[in-house]
Amino acid sequence: MEPQEPGRVSWQLTIDAHDPHAQADFWAAALGGELEDNSQLIATVLEKGWAQESDTLVHDGRRYWRDLVAVRGAGPRLLFQRVPEEKTVKNRLHLDLHVGEERIRPEVQRLVALGALEGREWREVGGHWIAMTDPEGNEFDVE
Known part of the structure; x- marks a missing residue:
């Protein structure tokens, strides 16, 4: 750097x-x-x-x-x-992958094929996202 x-x-x-x-x-x-x-x-x-x-x-x-x-x-x-x-508790920091509303589902499917796990889908006034975890259990969102 x-x-x-x-x-x-x-x-x-x-x-x-x-x-x-x-x-x-x-x-x-x-x-x-x-x-x-x-x-x-x-x-x-x-x-x-x-x-x-x-x-x-x-x-x-x-x-x-x-x-x-x-x-x-x-x-x-x-x-x-x-x-x-090993990871034992929820992360205090996570990544948000911004792909756009129309690409959320295809991107989640692509990430699952790479080894991620799909979690809960959220629809709130502030947006729509799907919570996921990477292969070691680190949380991230696709929105």
Whole structure:
């Protein structure tokens, strides 16, 4: 992330995950992004002895850090980091995917095919959305 002018900050959303690579695959497909390619950096770090092969893994033919992977090209950068514990309570923060009224149902079906679970459908004065969870149970809405 690059520095910004005073009063503005660069940011990313970091998401704890039991399996960061599976989560990154899901969200890259869901949002139309791609996994960030750090393979050259990783090769340099390994060559200099600053990390071990065991700190990495090969995923879809490319070398990644074992415990971190990012998704780019779909809005702010999403960084998935491995944590040992499972998700146990409702998130205090979630993503809203804005697709438009006519695309809600087809988008929900697409996301279910990617591994999401469909939850409750809401119709209120302020809008219409369907609550969902990603493959690790993180809540998000399609509206």
